[in-house]
Amino acid sequence: MLKPEKTNGNGSPLTAKDYATSQDVRWCPGCGDYSILKQVHTVFAALNVQRENTVFISGIGCSSRYPYYMNTYGIHGIHGRAAAIASGLKTARPDLDVWVVTGDGDSLAIGGNHFIHLLRRNVDITVLLFNNEIYGLTKGQYSPTSPKGKISKSTPFGSVDHPFNPLALALGAEGTFVSRTVDRNPIHLREVLEESRKHKGTSFVEIYQNCNVFNDKAFDMFTNKETKDDTALYLKEGEPLLFGENLTKGIRLDGFTPEIVSLDNGYSADDCWIHDPHDKIKASILTNFFDYGLDYGGLPRPFGVFYKTERYTYEDLMSEQIEHSRAKKSADLDTLLSGGDNYWVVK
Amino acid sequence: MSPKIDESKNEVVILFAGDSGDGIQFTGGQFTETVEIFGHDISTFPNYPADIRAPVGTLSGVSGFQLKFGSVEVFTPGDKYDVLVVMNAAALKVNLDNLKQGGIIIANSAGFDSKNLKIAEYIDDENPLTDHSLDGYDLHAIDITKLTREALKGSELSIKEIDRCKNMFVLGFIYWMFSQTPKNTLKFIAEKFKSKPHIAEANAKALKTGYHFGDTSETFTTRFKLKPAALPKGKYRNINGNEAIALGLAAAANRSNLELFYASYPITPASEILHELSSFKSMGVKAFQAEDEIAAICSAIGASFGGALSATASSGPGIALKSEAMGLAVMLELPLVVVNVQRGGPSTGLPTKTEQSDLFQAVFGRNGEAPIPVLAVASPKDCFRVTYEACRIAIEHMTPVLMLSDGYIAFGAEPWSFPNSKDLKPINPIRKVDGMRNENGAFLPYKRNEELVRPWIIPGTKDLQHRIGGLEKQVETGNVSYDPNNHQIMTDLREEKIRKIANDIPLQELRSGSEDADLLVVGWGSTYGATETAVRELIKEGVNVAHMQIKYIRPFPPNLGELLSKFDKILVPELNKGQLAKLIGQEFQIKVESFTKMKGLPFNVEELKNKIQNILQHAEA
Numbered sequence: 001m002l003k004p005e006k007t008n009g010n011g012s013p014l015t016a017k018d019y020a021t022s023q024d025v026r027w028c029p030g031c032g033d034y035s036i037l038k039q040v041h042t043v044f045a046a047l048n049v050q051r052e053n054t055v056f057i058s059g060i061g062c063s064s065r066y067p068y069y070m071n072t073y074g075i076h077g078i079h080g081r082a083a084a085i086a087s088g089l090k091t092a093r094p095d096l097d098v099w100v101v102t103g104d105g106d107s108l109a110i111g112g113n114h115f116i117h118l119l120r121r122n123v124d125i126t127v128l129l130f131n132n133e134i135y136g137l138t139k140g141q142y143s144p145t146s147p148k149g150k151i152s153k154s155t156p157f158g159s160v161d162h163p164f165n166p167l168a169l170a171l172g173a174e175g176t177f178v179s180r181t182v183d184r185n186p187i188h189l190r191e192v193l194e195e196s197r198k199h200k201g202t203s204f205v206e207i208y209q210n211c212n213v214f215n216d217k218a219f220d221m222f223t224n225k226e227t228k229d230d231t232a233l234y235l236k237e238g239e240p241l242l243f244g245e246n247l248t249k250g251i252r253l254d255g256f257t258p259e260i261v262s263l264d265n266g267y268s269a270d271d272c273w274i275h276d277p278h279d280k281i282k283a284s285i286l287t288n289f290f291d292y293g294l295d296y297g298g299l300p301r302p303f304g305v306f307y308k309t310e311r312y313t314y315e316d317l318m319s320e321q322i323e324h325s326r327a328k329k330s331a332d333l334d335t336l337l338s339g340g341d342n343y344w345v346v347k
Numbered sequence: 348m349s350p351k352i353d354e355s356k357n358e359v360v361i362l363f364a365g366d367s368g369d370g371i372q373f374t375g376g377q378f379t380e381t382v383e384i385f386g387h388d389i390s391t392f393p394n395y396p397a398d399i400r401a402p403v404g405t406l407s408g409v410s411g412f413q414l415k416f417g418s419v420e421v422f423t424p425g426d427k428y429d430v431l432v433v434m435n436a437a438a439l440k441v442n443l444d445n446l447k448q449g450g451i452i453i454a455n456s457a458g459f460d461s462k463n464l465k466i467a468e469y470i471d472d473e474n475p476l477t478d479h480s481l482d483g484y485d486l487h488a489i490d491i492t493k494l495t496r497e498a499l500k501g502s503e504l505s506i507k508e509i510d511r512c513k514n515m516f517v518l519g520f521i522y523w524m525f526s527q528t529p530k531n532t533l534k535f536i537a538e539k540f541k542s543k544p545h546i547a548e549a550n551a552k553a554l555k556t557g558y559h560f561g562d563t564s565e566t567f568t569t570r571f572k573l574k575p576a577a578l579p580k581g582k583y584r585n586i587n588g589n590e591a592i593a594l595g596l597a598a599a600a601n602r603s604n605l606e607l608f609y610a611s612y613p614i615t616p617a618s619e620i621l622h623e624l625s626s627f628k629s630m631g632v633k634a635f636q637a638e639d640e641i642a643a644i645c646s647a648i649g650a651s652f653g654g655a656l657s658a659t660a661s662s663g664p665g666i667a668l669k670s671e672a673m674g675l676a677v678m679l680e681l682p683l684v685v686v687n688v689q690r691g692g693p694s695t696g697l698p699t700k701t702e703q704s705d706l707f708q709a710v711f712g713r714n715g716e717a718p719i720p721v722l723a724v725a726s727p728k729d730c731f732r733v734t735y736e737a738c739r740i741a742i743e744h745m746t747p748v749l750m751l752s753d754g755y756i757a758f759g760a761e762p763w764s765f766p767n768s769k770d771l772k773p774i775n776p777i778r779k780v781d782g783m784r785n786e787n788g789a790f791l792p793y794k795r796n797e798e799l800v801r802p803w804i805i806p807g808t809k810d811l812q813h814r815i816g817g818l819e820k821q822v823e824t825g826n827v828s829y830d831p832n833n834h835q836i837m838t839d840l841r842e843e844k845i846r847k848i849a850n851d852i853p854l855q856e857l858r859s860g861s862e863d864a865d866l867l868v869v870g871w872g873s874t875y876g877a878t879e880t881a882v883r884e885l886i887k888e889g890v891n892v893a894h895m896q897i898k899y900i901r902p903f904p905p906n907l908g909e910l911l912s913k914f915d916k917i918l919v920p921e922l923n924k925g926q927l928a929k930l931i932g933q934e935f936q937i938k939v940e941s942f943t944k945m946k947g948l949p950f951n952v953e954e955l956k957n958k959i960q961n962i963l964q965h966a967e968a
Contacts, residue, residue, distance in 0.1 A: 021814070023826065052809045057649065060817075067814045068827065073806040075652055076816025078675050081645040084637065088646025089806075091633055092608045093653035096806050114645075117638040318633055325628035333601045333768040336630060337594060342584040342765070343384045 013048055016041040023068045032183035032209035033062060033130065037069055039189045040128075046190075047197065054097045057086040059106040062137050063130035063209070066101040080111025083118040083127070087314075090123050094315045100127045104145040105135050108164050112144075116173035121314035122201040129206050131166060134215035152214075167287040167306055170204045171280070177203040178283065178307040183210060184223040188234065188303060195305055201313050222301055235286070235304030240272035243300045251299070258285060258299060275304075283307035349562070352526065354572045358417025359525070360425030363517070364442050365434025365458070366403055367396055367410045370514035375412025377518055377532045382416045383585055383762050384531055386575025389416035390876065391760045392424040395699065404458075404466040409441045418574040422726070422876035424759065426951035430524075432517060434458050434491075436467035439475060451485045453520070455513065457492035487566060491516050491557075498556040499549050508546070512553035519557025526572040529558050581764040588727040588756035589616070591763070592660070592686060593623035595734025597630050600656045602735075603742055603774035608650035608657045610635040610643040615698040616754040617660045617688040640668035644685065648672060651681040652815075654805035656738060660686035662754075663705045664695065670713050675817045676747035677717040677841065680793070680801050682776075683747040684737045685719075688757045689872075691947045700947025701755035703872050704923035709749045710901055710930065716838050718845040720744070721901040723751040725875035728763040730756065733898060736852075739774045744848055745800045751900075753922075755873040755949050776803050785823075792825040798851070799844035846902050855904035859883055860893025865963055867914040869939070871897045871927050874920050874950055881955035892959055897927070908935040918942055918962060920950055 019041045027033045044054075054072035058064035060079035067074030077085045082100045090098045100118075107115040107129055118125065134152065135141040141154040145166060149158040170178045177199040181192040189207065196203035208219040222232040233243040233251070241251035242263070250272035252261045261267040276282060283306045289299040361378070365371045372393055379391050394411035401408030415425035430451045433439040435458030446452065454476055461472045475481055476488040495513040502509065515536075522529045533551055540547035561567055586594075600607035609632065611621045625634040633655070637643035640661055647657035661669065666687045676683045689705045691697025705712075709721045720740055724733040730752060741748040780796040792813040793801050804811045813825060821828035822836055859882045860867075870878040875896050882894040895910070897903070911917060911931065917939040919928040925941035932939045942958050944950060 051812050053807055055652075055806050056814075067816070070814075071812055073652075073812050074814035074816075075649070075679070076814065076818065077645070077648075078671055078817050081641060081672065084642035084645035085649035085652075087642070088608065088610060088635065088649030088651075088657070089653045090649075091635055091646070092606060092650035092655040092657075093806065096653065113638055114642050117642065318635075322628050322631055322633070326631070329629050331629045331631060333598055333630070336597060336627065337765045337768065338582065339584040339586070339765070341380065342582055344582055345386055345578045345764075346580055 014045055014051070016045040019044045019049075019051065019071050021069055021071045025069050026065060027062060028213050030212040031062070032132070032211070033066070035183045035186060036128070036130065036189065036207055036209065037066065039186050039193060040070070043190050043193045043197075047194070049097065053095065054099070055089060056099045056101055057082045057089065058101045059111055060137070061103040061106045061135075062132075062211070063101055063103040064106060080106055080109070081114060082106065083111060083114035086125050087114075087118055087121065087123050090125055091315045091318060094124070094319060098125045100125055102127065102129050104129065104131045104133060104143045104166070108144040108166060108169070116169070119170055119173040119175040119202050119204065122174070122176050122311050123315055124200055124202070124313045126196050126203040127205065129166065129204065130209040131206050132209045132211035132215055133218045134211050136211045136214050140214040165287060165290045166206050168284070168290065171284055171287055171307060175204050175307070176201040176309050176311045177305070178287070179204065179305045180206045180208070180303050182208040182219060182222055182303060184219075185303070192305065199308055201311055222303075231300050233289075233300035233302045235275045235277070235302050235306065237275055237277055237305070240269040240274055242269060242272060253285075256285060258289070260299065277305045277308045280307060280309070350568050350570050352570050352572050354574075356417075356571055356573055357419045358415055358421060358425075359430065359571065359573065360413070360415045360428045361430040361432065361521070362411055362413045362428045362442055362445070363432045364409055364411040364438035365455075365514075366438070367401060367408050368403065369410070369434045370511065371410045371412050371434070374514045374518045375414060377535065378521060379414060379585060379760070380535070381522065381527050381531045382525075383583065385527060386578070387416040387418065387573060388421040388576040388578055388762060389414055390421045390424045392755070393758050402466075404435055404437055404463050406437045406441055406467060409438045411438075411442065416573070418576050420576065421761070422880045423949070423952065426953055430521075432521065434513070434517070436463045436469060436475070440467050440469070446484065448483060449485065452481060452487065453517070454486070454488045455491040455517070456488040457490050459488075489560075494556065494560065495553050498552055502549050503545055504549050509549065512549050515550045515553035516557035516560070519554040520560055523558045523561030524567070524570055526570055529554050578762065579764060583762045583764050585760050586728055586731070586763040586765075587758055587760040588724065588730045588752055589619035589688070589758070590623055591727055591730035592734045592752065593620050593627070595731045596624065596656070596658050596684065596738065597627050597632060598731070598768065598771055599735050599738030599774060600632070601630070601768065602771045603656060603738070603776060605654065605656040605742075605776065607632045608635065608647060608655035609633070610637050610646045610650070610657070610659050611661065612637050612640045612643045612665060614640075614662050614665045616690055616757045617662050617665070617686065619757065620660045620686065620688075640665040641672060644669040644672040644676075644683075647683055648676055648679065648681060651676075651683050652679070652805070654803070656682065656684075656742065658684040658686065658738075660688060662688050662690045662698070663692045663708065666705065666708060667712070673719060673747055673749075674713045674715060674717045677713070677719060678817050678820070679815050680745045681747070682741035682745060682803070684734070684741050684750060685747060686734075686750045686752060689751060689753040697947045699754065701753045701873065701949060702922045702945070702947060703751075703753055703874070704926070704945075705751065706871075706900070706923065706926040706930070709751055716842065718842050719901070720746060720748045720845055720848055721751065722748065723871045723898055723900055724756055725872065725896050725898060727756055727759050727761050729875075731763070731765075735771065739772075740848060740851070742774050742776050743800070744798065744844065744851070745777060745803060746845065751872060753873050759873075778802060778804070791823045793820055794823050795840070795844075798847050799840060849902040849905045852899050852902075852904055855895065855897065855907045855910050857910075858894045858896050860886060860891070862893070862910075862913045863891070864893035864914065865891045865966075866916040866918060866959060867893045867895060867911070868955075868959065869895050869897060869911070869917055869919045869927070869931065871900065871921070874922065877950040877952050877955055878920060880952045881959065884952070885956055885959060890960065890963065892963075900927070900930070903931075903934065907931075911935055911937055916940070916962060916966065918959065920944075920955060920958070922949065
């Protein structure tokens with residue numbers, strides 16, 4: 001599907017391995033991060049991404065080691081602050097292709113504030129949030145996305161915290177591109193990455209990522225052969241919401257309430273909800289498939305682009321204001337220094 | 348009978364005080380402009396109430412504008428007032444203590460009616476204007492409200508709008524009193540209310556009426572006239588500390604050919620820097636109001652990685668929040684200017700009051716060994732030069748720099764002989780160092796030049812992609828390293844790099860007095876004005892004393908120790924519990940006497956003079 005283009009400035013298109021660095025990748029063997037790294041390398045090669053114009057910014061956590069493994073510019077920042085660092089960089093340098101790699105602890109706990117404000121400002125940055133529902137680097141405490149009742153090192157009797165719904169949070173924070181994919185579905189991962197890169201504004205990509213050491217199989221139900229058909233719903237723009245083995249089940253909207261219908265039981269695909277990622281209200285219902293769970297008859301977990309819309313970006317408006325001011329009055333340091341009101345002292 | 352003109356005064360301290368809504372700041376600002384144009388030196392300080400809109404007439408709602416102007420060099424807005432102008436009873440009550448014995452009071456008697464007296468907590472409606480409690484002063488109670496209303500009778504303004512003109516009556520009267528012309532203010536009024544001619548007319552009329560009132564009322568037997576000051580020839584403007592910082596940043600960006608990125612979260616008393624820079628759009632300044640203090644500094648770090656001259660400012664509590672990110676900037680070795688406009692602490696403390704208690708925070712307040720150069724400004728106009736210098740050091744030495752100002756400097760204003768841009772020394776970013784590619788052609792982002800400075804290579808530069816981060820780095824390659832010896836080397840390198848900056852800053856000099864003085868007063872920050880005034884006055888009185896102002900605190904100027912060693916007695920006045928005294932005492936193993944004050948107020952000249960004389964007399968005895 002993806003073929004490298006042949007325009008790289010110096011005549012030789014880059015391959016996936018040209019985006020890798022000489023650093024040894026230090027994630028645990030079997031970590032879902034490897035898959036994500038590989039898909040990004042592949043997508044970058046396919047899209048012929050310019051390494052020198054690309055910057056990866058991260059915070060702290062397993063996912064945040066990511067910039068060391070990309071042969072681009074990068075900053076491995078401090079815990080939770082990747083979104084803030086990236087916002088400053090992109091505002092100062094709108095010409096750069098800026099990516100944030102973060103995790104559920106980094107962006108939804110300590111960095112929650114920067115995360116929501118990045119989405120609100122709609123700075124043109126792609127955010128890859130590796131959600132493994134656990135703190136890996138600190139060796140196994142529950143995270144803000146761990147389900148209630150989660151047994152972890154810091155919750156030996158089960159977590160009493162209610163988890164975040166990251167996509168609902170992103171939508172509520174005025175995100176303009178809200179999506180979800182999963183490490184074990186590389187084709188889908190690549191598709192979402194490509195989509196996200198096309199979007200102008202903050203692209204939020206939640207990636208379910210398996211931590212095989214501290215939270216193994218947290219998303220297994222969505223990827224293993226036995227269960228994935230019934231639990232995962234892949235969203236495609238303009239197409240009905242179908243899932244199940246051989247896509248025999250669909251989602252129908254009864255007013256604002258989603259319900260599962262069986263296609264061999266009097267319903268056809270035409271009766272089902274047609275996915276429109278530009279519809280924010282429907283996107284909101286989709287993000288809440290997360291919470292409905294078994295109370296609503298076990299709605300499947302959607303993957304894909306839930307919502308996208310065009311909105312002005314922060315850095316564009318700032319640049320416009322500057323251009324506008326410059327057009328009105330010329331910039332001159334001496335005029336600025338002299339102020340409006342000055343006077344001579346003569347002797 | 349026309350009043351006699353007293354020309355004996357060299358300087359005069361005036362306080363305008365009234366309710367927040369009385370236009371006090373405007374009045375003070377206009378008086379300042381007028382006397383500046385006349386050629387006086389002046390130092391001003393506004394004193395706003397802490398509450399945004401305190402209830403009318405209350406003690407907490409009093410707004411003040413203090414100024415000292417004169418025919419001599421003026422370094423502070425003054426200790427005690429010669430003239431106290433009060434618009435209501437509360438303004439008198441709050442400020443009377445600081446009026447000189449025998450000083451002039453000009454009071455709007457309409458502001459002393461029984462309602463105002465009660466709100467100002469005068470017991471049993473005792474009226475200070477009539478009960479002879481002010482007999483020791485030269486009291487002039489004038490019904491300014493009534494006179495203004497009479498003057499504007501028949502205008503189409505409402506009573507409320509007419510009453511708003513009474514500050515112009517006062518200003519006109521004060522112009523008369525100090526033999527100043529109302530011309531400049533008339534021009535200003537015409538310009539400001541261009542679209543509202545009836546408002547312009549009313550204000551102008553109130554101003555003129557106040558001016559003529561001096562002549563016609565015959566209650567004043569004396570007017571004052573001061574000579575212009577002997578300021579160096581040149582073009583001047585008025586500037587406060589925060590404005591000067593904003594200009595310093597913009598100028599440094601311009602002279603280093605960099606874009607300025609300024610990020611900050613609103614905080615008293617630093618917000619005005621954000622306001623100023625937000626208006627410098629045509630200079631290409633990108634001002635980013637961040638969601639919090641941490642985002643402010645982190646976005647600045649991101650912008651710095653991208654090649655912008657980046658800065659952030661805050662006050663103590665905000666600086667505390669930024670400290671982790673400052674450590675990151677130390678590790679990344681990127682240019683960054685962090686300004687702390689200090690206020691009273693700890694915690695929220697005294698947001699609108701001044702203090703110098705964040706020096707240790709600046710020098711030591713980070714986890715790990717995280718050396719950062721620290722500079723301190725001395726006065727409002729000095730903010731420009733020191734900010735420019737902070738930017739220069741940040742860019743040319745690839746380091747975050749911390750600059751200390753304080754609330755007193757931030758809002759204090761004085762005339763400034765502003766520089767011509769071509770006289771500002773260009774600042775040169777380090778774009779390459781020898782051997783920054785190894786034998787395989789790989790880029791070494793932490794390869795250093797002789798000053799131990801690494802190159803500033805920005806994204807967009809082909810084939811020099813690199814990753815940097817907060818983890819300890821391998822020497823030269825910048826790769827993550829946990830090697831024990833490497834950590835020792837990198838820690839030493841980072842310290843040595845900052846230490847070497849001492850070779851790139853001016854030598855320490857004495858501000859006043861000579862090396863054989865009996866006592867040296869060492870100041871930093873906003874104690875400058877009061878100290879310089881005290882020392883000059885004492886020298887004039889025959890006391891052998893000297894003054895040194897330290898602006899480079901980390902690293903210290905290379906000759907500082909030697910210079911200090913020439914004095915037997917050293918006094919360090921500070922608005923903290925003796926932080927600089929401890930720093931220099933420890934660094935140079937010398938004995939220093941600390942003189943401290945923690946009242947949210949600057950030192951006044953008298954208390955410094957008394958302290959100095961006390962020490963010297965004590966030594967004789």
